[in-house]
Amino acid sequence: MKNYIKTYNVFHGILDKLIFGFGIPVAFIVLFAIMNLKFDVGAFMVLTIFMLLAELIRDYFLFGGIYSRSRKCGALRCSYYGEKVYVGAIMQEQLRSFLHYAILMAVFAGMRTVINGYPGKRFVLVCMIYALLFYLVNAISVNILRYVTNFNIYPSIMTLLVTPGIIASVFIYILGIDKKTMNLELCMAVMIVLAIGATILTYRHAKSSYKKSLYGRDNR
Amino acid sequence: MEFNSAIEGKNILKKYKNFTLDIGELKIPQGFATALIGENGAGKTTLLDILAGTNLEYKGELTFFGKYDDKDREKNPDVKNNIGYTGTGDYFFPRWTLKQVEELQELLFDGFDKNRYRELLKELAIVSGKAFEDSKKISNLSDGNKIKLMLAGVLARDTKLLLLDEPASPLDPLMRDKLCNMLRDYLAENEGEKTVVFSTHNITDMESITDYVIIVEQGRIVEQGFVEDLKEKYIVVKGEKKDESFASRIISNLSSSSYGFEGICLSEDLDKLSGLDIAVERPTLSQISVHVMKQYSALAMVDNREKTA
Known part of the structure; x- marks a missing residue:
């Protein structure tokens, strides 16, 4: 034994x-x-969590290890336009990610309305908050996960990073839709600020990681 | 021999934890092929990275094409567009496909000729024109094909200078010969304007293309010059066993067998061997390089310490 x-x-x-x-x-x-x-409205939250996980796995196959020291793309670094292409690609991905969640939420909300009728303003606000929340979690997670070059440890770190976001989404659902005690307008404003902050952070991080790849001290 | 320089460098200093590259003066002749030779870890890749601008953490002055300094290289697109660089490691991300690599190079380099690039891919046998080859991933290419892909990329551009880090190492002998021909053709375009610098351990295979040599050991340039001048400077000496002990005072790193000895010395020292029954030969670039490397390399120092002990 x-x-x-x-x-x-x-x-x-x-x-x-x-x-x-x-x-x-x-x-x-x-x-x-x-x-x-609460399968009714809660279903879209659960599905979006799965979408978030799928998006992060996808990011590994697109940008996995791009910030790490061991993954220095010589073609980018020897070009005058290297930084522009590098930062541009990362910010395009940010925009795509935001649109992905926003469109997904709009489709889910639309389907819910068609099937069970218009559920009210609070439901629409929660959908918008979710789009921003999942974009925020995605943005923060990729900024860390893009240092990981080994797929064996990637899902573990990914799970740790998305857990707070998932817990937050459950609370927003319970307090915002179920108990109706949350000030959703305030929550929305906070999410907008945080999402903008995460976007700026990603931009600055991408720029600094590119510069570090040119200046960073290698061990020898 | 007087020449114009494609690159000039002064007091180039790059410090790592356990290694320092310290180049007092560097001149890469314009219109020629220059080979960077040295043992593993001598500083060849570091020097090429500094010249290509992929490593900006160094001290010193650099001048490109006689008019641009290293700040211009970062601010003026003309400088980097005129330099084709192929490096070791992840030059392209392993998950990218051939299609993505082609599109990326169109974005990165102004003078990239897509049609010429596709011709080169076929010429270098990276693709054969079959369906779905564009979706082949970099990670699925052999080391030789990765080098060929980089070469196709730089040769499809309108450049004045190629900086190639170990282009010959993963290539088969046939492909090395082709590489030499391609580099010769590159140098022949706008004669005297284009320059090639490459690092190599395959000295014999690359000798036919090499005009100028820079031997780097432990971060310093220990020998440099045109191949023909170096072949005048050094001479191969062969002699009988009975003369070995006397000859060893003049010839360092003498190799001995039961029949006699062989070694390289400076041609100007040949007079010191007068009276001995010796034969002399013109050295190959490989013999000169090994001789110089034995004198200055870290490996030779370890050997000498062991012999002394």
Whole structure:
């Protein structure tokens, strides 16, 4: 028995046990409960969480490791237009990401209205808040995840980064739609400020990471 | 021999934790092919990175094409557009496809000729014209094909200077020969205006294209000059066993066998061997390089310390 446990531990690190062995099953149980209890409006929140995870996995295959020291694209760095192309590509991705969530929310809200009728102003506000919240979580996450070059650890870090966003989205749903106690206008204003802040942060980070790749001290 | 310089450098200093590149004076002759030779870790890649502007953390002065300094290189698109650089490591991101690489180069370089690039891809046997080749990923290319892809990119541009880091290493002998021909053709365009600088360990294969040599060891230039001048400067000496001990006083790094000895010395030292029964030969570039590298390399110093101990 001892050897079985040892063998298990050899192939399963502590992060794997905590995140995939405990965190994710619990998260899915909670999600399952929410979907069952309030499937109606809550469904789009759950689906958007899956979309967020899919977007971050997608980012790995597009920009994975772009900020890391080991991934220096020589073609960009030897060109006069290298910085423009590099920063431009990252900011285009930011814009695409925002439109992706905004359009997704609009489609979900539209479908909900067609199927079950117009649910009211609070529902529309929550949809807009969700678009901004998921864009914000996406923006903050990619700024960290783009340092990761190894896909083995990528999902673990990704899960840690999106968890606060998922918890926030659940609270916004409960307080904003279910209990109707949240000031959604104020929440919307805060989200707009945070989303703009995350966009500026991404721009500055992209510029500085490019400059660092030209000036950064290599170990030798 | 008097020449115009494609690049001139003064007091170039780049410090790493355990290595310093310290080049007092650098002159790359315009219109010729210059080989950067040196052992692993001698500083060749660092020097090429500094010249190409992919590493800006250094001290010193650089002048390009006789009129631009290194600040101009970063501010004036003409300078970088006129320099074609191929490097080691991730030159293109591994997940990019051939199609993406082509589009990227159109964005990055003003004089990029897409049609010429496609011809070069075929000429270098990277593509054969079959369907879906554009979607081939960089990570699926062999090391040799990655180098060929970079070469196709720089040769499809209108440049005045090529900086190539180890272009020959992953190539097969046939492709090395083709590379030499392509570089010769490049130098022949607008004769005297175009310049090639490449680092290499394949000295014998690249000798046919090499006009000028810079040997770098432990971050310093220890020998440089036109190949023909260096072949006059050094001479290969072969002699009998009985003369070996005397000859070893003049010839450093003498190699010995049961029949006799062989080594390289300065031609001006040949008089010191008068009276010995020796034969002399004109050295190859490889022999000169190995001789110089043995004198200055970190590896030779370790060997000497071990012999002394």
